[in-house]
Amino acid sequence: MPESAPFRPRARIVGTLGADLISSERVALVELVKNAYDADATTCLIAYGPAESGTGRELVVLDDGHGMTLDELTSGWLDLAGTAKVKTRLSESKGRPLLGEKGVGRLAASRLGSELMVTTRRRGHEECQLMIDWAQFRNPDLYLDQIEVAVTTGESDDLGPYGRASRLRDEAGVEHEGSYGTMLTITGETQAWTHDDVAEIQRALQRLVAPATVGTRSDFRIVLSLPSEFEDLAGEVGPPQFTTAPLYRLRATVDESGDAVIEFDGQHPDLVPRSKTRHLWTADRKPVCGPFTVEIRAWDLDREGIDLAAPTMGVRDFRRQLAMMAGVSMYRDGFRLFPYGERGDDWLGLDLRRVNQPTMRVSNNQIIGFVFLSHSRNPLLQDQSNREGLIDNVAYDDLRTMVTTLTAELEALRVSLRRREKPAEPTGGLFDNLTIDDLPDVLRSHGAKAEVIAEVERRAELISGAVQVVKDTLTRFQMHATLGQLVDRVVHEGRNAIAPLRNKANLLSRAVERSDDNAITKRRDELLSTVESQASLLGALFDGLDPLSGRKRGRPANVNAMRAINEAVRASDTTLCPTATITVEGNDTRVRWAESDIILAVVNLINNALYWLSGSGNRDKAVRVTFTRVADDQVLIRVSDNGPGVDPQYEGHIFDPYFSLKSNGVGLGLSIVGSIADNYGGALTLSEHPELGGASFELTLGRHV
Template sequence: MNTNTICRIRPAGRHILTIGRDLIQDNYAAVLELVKNAYDADSPDVHLEFKAFDDLSGYSIVVSDHGHGMSTDDIINKWMVPSTSDKRDRRKSPLGRMMQGSKGVGRYATSILGSNLYLETVTTVGEKTTVYLEWEPFKDATYLDDVEIIVETEKTSEPQGTRLTIEGDKEFLSEWGKGQFYKLRDELKKLQSPVSTVFGKDEFCIKLTVNDFPEEVENIDETIEPYPLFDLFDYRISGKINENGKGTLTYSCKKARNTIEEEIPLDLEKDTGCGELDIDIRVYDREPEAINTLISRGLTDESGEPLGKNEARRLLNTYNGIGVYRNGFRIRPLGERTFDWLELDKRRVNIPARCVGSNQTIGYVQIQAQDQSGLIEKSARDGLRENTAFNQLKAITTLVITQLEWRRYHYRRKEGLSRPIYKIEQNLQQLFSSEALKRNVRTQLDKGANAEKIIELIEQSAKQKNKVTE
């Protein structure tokens, strides 16, 4: 006998952990997701507080903001619904900010950072809602809705905003050392576009506090600011390219005195294929004299003291990269020094006199929303999907960089700044050329030389190439 049964798909309990721990790239990405949530809540600021327990048995992270908060209805029907489309549907916050979240998974990043979460949120009308979550029960639950969660609501006179308290044991604590906090600071500094005009008058402040971690970790109490390098460039090219492929670029060179900015008309003769682009790229020479000039322009440390040469080079090594930003926030890992998405270093190896390397460039490419540009963020928050639009983005950005490279190349050649590079190129050509060796071998063979003489010639050639390499 045939029977028909109506069934429903029920996600397993551990599905919620898969969203957080498997889709969020790492601890840094998890923290950044929580920062973006504060921005989406129209908060003027967000405070990240890391504190180790007195006995070092674990730690807590408190993420607090002064946004519009969430009502009990928001908590039950939005916050507790994985992959909700709420932000994607609304697109803009009540105060007009473009929403950073769209996947409906960022809040579950807290499961990466600790074993439990205490949420407190207060709305503009004084409704306070609290939720306490332990992640372990989800691992063993057969179905997601088998785990019961208590949601409490009360009236309060507390100021509006949201406060997340995340706690983790010693295993979670061990994931945060001196290097990890240095990396987190770097990520936070690069999170927002270095040019404030992206936000206009919309201020958003990030504060980071770190206390009582093991001795090698220094306490931190700072307001995150972009690195001071951006305005101290040697060469710059910037401009806006419209969706129709037309635009105007502006080139400037700080190394040359009494020069005016050059306007460069650009016409791709077709649509960009990736929406409207706003590009700003700065390039820095790395010779000792150039580093001295960079310091003389006002490069200082965070206390305002001038940096030495080694510190200046380290800062360049740390803060290089061309980031891709959407609505003023960087899309990781584009722009990280270890992720050369434009293959600048590969180009420089082929043409070292003209092409710039990734450790010489700092900049950004501002892109439009996904439906306008075709540039789609991956669900795992690890970059953009490598589709046709992304390939177009790479090609156009490289074209803009090439415009700067040619002008920089001619300036350096005119001023005699490229002579060391010419010498390197000549030596490289000698190193990989075997023509001289072939001629010598042919001459010796014509003279009737024996095998030992030929081997001697080859050994001499090898020693000469080793000398060039050194």
């Protein structure tokens, strides 16, 4: 007969699950506040100051929740990893979704001090007390079942009308009636708190509870009672007033399929509140994170933006206060999940995106965001054991992708409002007033002496020469800027060229694995054709550097237009939307152009259409490319799709370099196509009458054709 043996944990496992597992006092205190929330408390008072014993300092966490009976204290509170909150997912009187489920959050108290006194009373029952000395759990020779804790009942009245809890509430200005609730008194602090420590704790508590909706008040408040050296941080915890009125705000409700209803508003004077729908998900499977809601608030950090948002605040003070609250936080069932939104936590990668596109993207220090989840609707978003984040799984990646896409929507709105159209200025207009060439004539008309006029003419020549030097310098700077854009273009188009090569190579590899001779032949031919077309595209990219290198570019050749367009279709990245059908219409026509230029332009337009089609709800996704000779010296290439179309808010910006509504888009595709059109004396425009109901871009080419 096989024998069995039980696990028998050592007492020090409590430290492993408590003080050792929790990274900071801030996280530990949040765990205790969450317990108050689960107990249906209306107010949680946190008092830090001199200990009642007169030695050292103590921390008191006092709530007005339902409290515990003696039986609940001994069989429930001391039951580590108990199942009470797993079996019952809602609090007993207010029906709040319970935040704790692992049953070890109370051990967080061991991170805050060496001793814990639990004082509790349920309405209509006697007051109970439990005393724990955490030091005994560090004895390596003791097992957990050998640890005894002192429990008393009916011997104290600290929660009564004249007890210690009442005095603490009076000192903090907190009203309360009744002699029930729970008070945790922690002494023997591990280290004295500094002003910075308390400020960090206040900041964490400010964002702990999800913000109330407009016109309502949260049913759970947190109050800090602190000694005189921290009095600037004392009082009810809440966000600074200016953070509730951002310049730009996005609210979105996202369903389980990734379909979002998005609303925009804000304090920017040119922002007109509006709403739109967008399918955020572009993969060929459904997202698995579940439905969620989002609110993102954004500000401009320049003087003008701060004057609009908080006219009475200075620049430095505004930026400092915003930085304390900035970041995108995550809330589940009304309570915050750490560490999302903490200083230094950039779970969406916003700061890295901004490095690449500083004028388009926002950084963590200028936005405050809230992502709202629930236990029941997002079961695959699961906690890590250390209470510091969600498990990094597919559901978490899906959530991050869609929140980043929503952030790109707000970024596009902000850029569209900040960019101001400037009237075209004739060449040299910047220097029109930097001349005195007409001054000698003015002097002559007033009878000036000849030597004075001669000296003025000499000075006028010197000034003209200096202005020319400035013009030449600016020209060199402009060439450097152009080179920078060309480098971006090489990176952007190089990726576009590599993607179809990988796609065709993978298809060939699979055919080889299946030993399918017909498929191998077909995939081999496709790969060879794609290699040839992509090599041509990459060659065109390097040709784009010629004007800066001093080499002369080759002349356009006499080519078949339809052949070039079909090459572009084969070179497009069909993995962006595998279910889309691409059709080509037009007549064989000989044109005179650099074939690689046109392939490059059409590939960009097709890939753009495929990307937006992937996020549309259309069952039959379609892209149509048409070629027409509209005049002897002009041809038209139109790329149309039946996707969501272009948001009218952004029609004036989609051709700007680095403007993109894609979550990780570079914003160069349409700008590059526009540059190619310019080289051929043509233009790239957005049709006002799209053929397929989505977007329709018209590329007109007039030179050499």
